[in-house]
Amino acid sequence: MEIQLWREILAPYTLAVDELVVKFNHIIEEYRQVGAYSPVEQVTGRVKTISSILEKAQKKNIDLNDIEDKIDDIAGIRIICQFVEDIYKVVDIIRQRSDMTIIREQDYIDNKKKSGYRSYHITVYYDVETLKGTRKLQVEIQIRTLAMNFWATIEHSLQYKYKQNMPEHIRQRLTSAAEAILILDREMSVVRDEIMDAQNSFKIKANIVADILTNIQNLYKIANKQEVIKIQDEFFRIYQVGEREELEKFSKELDLIAQRYRAQSLH
Ligand code: 0O2
Numbered sequence: 093m094e095i096q097l098w099r100e101i102l103a104p105y106t107l108a109v110d111e112l113v114v115k116f117n118h119i120i121e122e123y124r125q126v127g128a129y130s131p132v133e134q135v136t137g138r139v140k141t142i143s144s145i146l147e148k149a150q151k152k153n154i155d156l157n158d159i160e161d162k163i164d165d166i167a168g169i170r171i172i173c174q175f176v177e178d179i180y181k182v183v184d185i186i187r188q189r190s191d192m193t194i195i196r197e198q199d200y201i202d203n204k205k206k207s208g209y210r211s212y213h214i215t216v217y218y219d220v221e222t223l224k225g226t227r228k229l230q231v232e233i234q235i236r237t238l239a240m241n242f243w244a245t246i247e248h249s250l251q252y253k254y255k256q257n258m259p260e261h262i263r264q265r266l267t268s269a270a271e272a273i274l275i276l277d278r279e280m281s282v283v284r285d286e287i288m289d290a291q292n293s294f295k296i297k298a299n300i301v302a303d304i305l306t307n308i309q310n311l312y313k314i315a316n317k318q319e320v321i322k323i324q325d326e327f328f329r330i331y332q333v334g335e336r337e338e339l340e341k342f343s344k345e346l347d348l349i350a351q352r353y354r355a356q357s358l359h
Contacts, residue, residue: 098142104227105167107220109137112169129288131178137169164215165232175284176277179212179235192216208270211236243273300339307346314353
């Protein structure tokens with residue numbers, strides 16, 4: 093097939109990947125805006141390379157005219173979560189969306205592959221708009237933890253290096269590494285609540301500090317400079333102590349001061 097024809101075939105898949113990466117990143121943003129923990133940690137996407145499509149077609153005996161039907165991961169999205177529990181939350185989010193229709197789900201977490209590979213795969217139909225009209229494309233979404241991703245990335249590189257001839261001692265190492273990853277994910281799940289509390293508290297504190305800094309910045313425009321410098325010094329003192337409650341109290345007081353100045357500037 094001519095390279096130009098491949099470009100035409102793959103262009104809508106690039107659009108699908110770009111759109112979906114934006115949409116999943118927006119989910120992270122929505123959680124952040126309400127100060128909540130996001131089950132999605134990171135999102136990446138890729139369109140399969142021509143050589144990888146050809147390799148898969150050859151391996152699975154797929155006619156080149158059928159690749160779009162029979163290769164369901166030409167467009168691939170990878171969603172990385174911190175904890176195994178988050179994976180199932182993301183699955184629920186995807187199930188509820190109206191802009192993608194689930195064709196197939198493969199739970200390689202409950203049923204890990206012989207290689208030790210763990211991940212949750214969802215294949216969806218996703219519509220993109222092109223100059224030639226709407227195209228309904230298959231997209232594979234892989235959902236896995238940071239730890240699963242670490243293992244899969246290393247194993248994938250080794251598979252690529254050795255093709256079908258991976259030395260037995262490396263295969264064994266990978267199998268025991270997969271076991272270690274399983275244990276790591278389980279241990280992390282046990283301390284999940286603690287970790288989430290710590291992360292939430294960090295985010296809340298960061299939001300309070302951002303509010304205080306915005307208020308101080310605005311006060312410089314309307315208030316007495318000496319007073320603002322005093323407020324700023326007080327903020328640095330409280331910030332160094334590092335107590336969240338103190339920062340909250342200070343932020344509320346600052347809100348009142350800012351309101352007072354705004355009211356004065358209106359008169
Ligand atoms: P790439 O380079 O990631 O695009 P199958 O069910 O095995 O007959 P298929 O279509 O390969 O057929 O489906 P599957 O098993 O759901 O695999 C799809 C993708 O999952 C793979 O794409 C990999 O990305 C990932 N994957 C599946 N098994 C493994 C594994 O054992 N190790 C690693 N590291 N990744 C795996 P591709 O096309 O293999 O490659």
